Amino acid sequence: xxxxxxxxxxxxxxxxxxxxxxxxxxxxxxxxxxxxxxxxxxxxxxxxxxxxxxxxxxxxxxxxxxxxxxxxxxxxxxxxxxxxxxxxxxx
Amino acid sequence: xxxxxxxxxxxxxxxxxxxxxxxxxxxxxxxxxxxxxxxxxxxxxxxxxxxxxxxxxxxxxxxxxxxxxxxxxxxxxxxxxxxxxxxxxxx
Amino acid sequence: xxxxxxxxxxxxxxxxxxxxxxxxxxxxxxxxxxxxxxxxxxxxxxxxxxxxxxxxxxxxxxxxxxxxxxxxxxxxxxxxxxxxxxxxxxx
Amino acid sequence: xxxxxxxxxxxxxxxxxxxxxxxxxxxxxxxxxxxxxxxxxxxxxxxxxxxxxxxxxxxxxxxxxxxxxxxxxxxxxxxxxxxxxxxxxxx
Amino acid sequence: xxxxxxxxxxxxxxxxxxxxxxxxxxxxxxxxxxxxxxxxxxxxxxxxxxxxxxxxxxxxxxxxxxxxxxxxxxxxxxxxxxxxxxxxxxx
Numbered sequence: 023x024x025x026x027x028x029x030x031x032x033x034x035x036x037x038x039x040x041x042x043x044x045x046x047x048x049x050x051x052x053x054x055x056x057x058x059x060x061x062x063x064x065x066x067x068x069x070x071x072x073x074x075x076x077x078x079x080x081x082x083x084x085x086x087x088x089x090x091x092x093x094x095x096x097x098x099x100x101x102x103x104x105x106x107x108x109x110x111x112x113x
Numbered sequence: 114x115x116x117x118x119x120x121x122x123x124x125x126x127x128x129x130x131x132x133x134x135x136x137x138x139x140x141x142x143x144x145x146x147x148x149x150x151x152x153x154x155x156x157x158x159x160x161x162x163x164x165x166x167x168x169x170x171x172x173x174x175x176x177x178x179x180x181x182x183x184x185x186x187x188x189x190x191x192x193x194x195x196x197x198x199x200x201x202x203x204x
Numbered sequence: 205x206x207x208x209x210x211x212x213x214x215x216x217x218x219x220x221x222x223x224x225x226x227x228x229x230x231x232x233x234x235x236x237x238x239x240x241x242x243x244x245x246x247x248x249x250x251x252x253x254x255x256x257x258x259x260x261x262x263x264x265x266x267x268x269x270x271x272x273x274x275x276x277x278x279x280x281x282x283x284x285x286x287x288x289x290x291x292x293x294x295x
Numbered sequence: 296x297x298x299x300x301x302x303x304x305x306x307x308x309x310x311x312x313x314x315x316x317x318x319x320x321x322x323x324x325x326x327x328x329x330x331x332x333x334x335x336x337x338x339x340x341x342x343x344x345x346x347x348x349x350x351x352x353x354x355x356x357x358x359x360x361x362x363x364x365x366x367x368x369x370x371x372x373x374x375x376x377x378x379x380x381x382x383x384x385x386x
Numbered sequence: 387x388x389x390x391x392x393x394x395x396x397x398x399x400x401x402x403x404x405x406x407x408x409x410x411x412x413x414x415x416x417x418x419x420x421x422x423x424x425x426x427x428x429x430x431x432x433x434x435x436x437x438x439x440x441x442x443x444x445x446x447x448x449x450x451x452x453x454x455x456x457x458x459x460x461x462x463x464x465x466x467x468x469x470x471x472x473x474x475x476x477x
Contacts (some may be wrong), residue, residue, distance in 0.1 A: 023228070023246035023280060024212065029145060030201035032116065034169045036194030037160060038180050038221070042134060046114070046169070048145060048201065054211060054230060054244055064114035064146055064169065069219060073202060078216045078246065080263040082280035083173040089220050095290045096180045096193065098173035102278065103218030110212035110230065111255060120327060121383035123298065125351045127376035128342060129362050137296070137351070139327060139383065153327055155296035155351065164384060174355040187362045187375065189296060189355035205410070205462055207396065234436035236393060236412060236426055251401060260398045260428065263461035264447040271402050271460045284460065285400030291393035292412065293437060295403070301475035309441045309467035310433060311453050318473065319387070319442070321474065322416060335418055337387035337442065346475060354445040369453045369466065371387060371446035383397060 023053045025105055026079045028071050030053050047083055047101060048069065049079055054110065065099040066090060078103040116143045116196055117170045119162050123155055131186050138162065138192060140170055145201065157181060169194040171176040207234045208261045208285055210253050214246055216236050229253065229283060231261055236292065247281040248272060260285040296336065298325045298378055299352045301344050305337055320374060322352055327383065328342050338372040339363060351376040389416045389469055390443045396428055401474050404459050410433065411465060412442055418474065429463040430454060440466040 026049035036042060044066050046092055051061040051106075054088050063081060068089050071077050086100040088092055117140035119124050125137060144153040147167075153155050154172060159180050166191040170190055171177050178184055208231035218224060231247050232240040238258075245263060250271050253259050261281055262268050268282040269275055299322035305353075310356060317339050324334040336354060341362050344350050352372055353359050359373040360366055391415035397428050399429040402405060408430050413429055420440075425446060444450050450464040451457055458468050 024177075024244070025246065031198065032196055033198040033200065034171065034194040035160070038193060041193070048199070050145065052292060053242065054232065059146065062115070063203045064116065069217070078214065078218065080278050080280065084173050084265050085278035085280055086145065088222070088276050094179050096171050096176035098171065100178055102223070103216040104213055104275065105216045107215040108230070109215065121381065123351065124380040124382065125376035125377055125378045128350065129375060132363075132375070133296065138382070150327065153297070155298065174357050185361050187353050187358035189353065189358055191365070207424070207428065235424065238412065251399070258442070260396065260400065262460050262462065266447050267460035267462055270458050284402060284405070285398040286398055288473045289397040290394065290412070291397065305442065305469055306471040306473065307467035307469045309432070309442065311466060313452070314466070321472070323418065333417065335388070337389065358449050367452050369444050369449035371444065371449055381474065 024079050024081065026050055026077050027052055027077045028077060030073055037109045038096055040092055050078060063099040065098050065101045066106050067101045069076055069101055069104055071101050071104060076105040115170050115172065117141055118143055119164050119168060119175060121164055121167045129184055129187055131158060156189040157188050158192045160192055160195055162192050165202050167196040168192045169196055175183045206261050206263065208232055208259050209234055210255050210257045210259060212255060220278055233261060245281040246281050247283045250281045251283055251286055253283050255288060258288055259286040260284045278289055297352050297354065299346040299350050300325055301346050301348045301350060303346060307346050309370055312327055313365055322340045323352060328331055338374050340374045342374055342377055343373050344377060349378040388443050390414055390441050390442060391416055392437050392439045394437060402460055404456055413441060422470065427463040429465045431456040431465045432460050433465055433468055435465050435468060442469055443464045
């Protein structure tokens with residue numbers, strides 16, 4: 023899992039029924055200082071995230087399928103939550 | 114998943130029956146600005162993509178097998194759709 | 205598996221029941237000299253680790269699910285243990 | 296999947312029965328210009344490839360196990376075919 | 387799979403029964419010239435490797451679990467063999 027920032031979305035013509043009608047979000051991976059790293063994923067949104075939101079990305083297929091409750095979902099990354107706070111140096 | 118651009122294809126002598134007769138596309142990974150990153154995948158085409166097309170790549174084995182409807186397909190990446198538009202800064 | 209250092213944690217609004225109430229730890233990957241590499245994971249904590257602890261990270265979904273005893277856990281990384289000593293040059 | 300060049304092989308003492316007697320090939324990953332990238336895999340050979348051959352590598356465990364017809368094969372990469380031609384800029 | 391060199395081991399307090407009593411080896415990934423790349427894994431040892439040994443690493447969870455004969459082993463990397471010889475430029 024990593025922290026990302028929603029940058030936009032992709033409109034695509036896709037045949038697979040699971041992906042039809044799903045919003046494909048562009049999410050930039052952030053480093054521990056909150057800066058974009060240059061890496062991104064296209065993630066399925068499970069939490070109604072919007073552009074600019076800081077989000078929690080699950081970047082593993084089987085875990086992503088659990089979040090989406092679809093054992094046959096053709097996905098690798100999903101927005102699993104909205105990040106409210108990143109707390110460094112304290113637990 | 115990531116956004117890629119179709120660069121060409123590979124002609125190979127392969128023994129596995131699932132891959133025989135399938136087109137093996139060379140797809141360059143693009144960054145969020147639409148530039149090639151130097152990374153590429155060989156992806157099975159599920160949507161009749163052509164050279165120069167901007168495409169959606171699913172780069173996880175189990176997800177790719179879902180797209181191809183082949184639970185025993187020896188693949189890791191598949192072209193799952195044609196990208197119509199990349200929308201940055203809006204949702 | 206790799207050696208990490210706990211840097212803090214993430215507070216997020218997540219819908220999936222498995223993750224509710226779990227602490228999401230920010231863990232920096234260390235190199236063999238014990239320095240941070242710039243890479244990090246968000247890992248579920250299985251051992252009550254605190255900030256500054258050196259920990260053992262399992263960074264594979266199925267292995268992480270074994271540690272958490274949850275076959276449907278949407279995770280990729282877990283803190284599996286506290287590192288007591290790194291011994292280089294001896295076995 | 297990616298395009299690789301066979302560089303040699305590894306002779307190792309291994310206990311697992313599936314790997315005994317299998318040739319472990321060293322395969323350098325090539326970029327789209329056919330140059331070596333510095334990355335390599337040790338791949339099981341399914342097609343009698345020789346040093347210098349340009350080959351198709353499947354670099355995902357479940358896909359590799361399909362190629363080798365061994366559901367319990369402890370492998371991540373396999374040489375799935377011999378590349379006859381890389382066609383860039385045409386489809 | 388890749389070629390690694392055993393650098394040492396990690397002593398950790400771990401709760402999962404599969405990992406208790408197992409030696410956790412620090413293994414540096416080598417390039418094709420036999421030099422360390424800066425990348426390492428913590429791997430479970432299946433072959434009684436010692437510091438300085440050149441070893442064969444299987445770096446995929448399901449494959450590693452096959453080597454260890456433990457379908458529920460929380461591991462991603464295992465030392466599967468001792469490398470006797472790396473042969474470049476010949477097959």
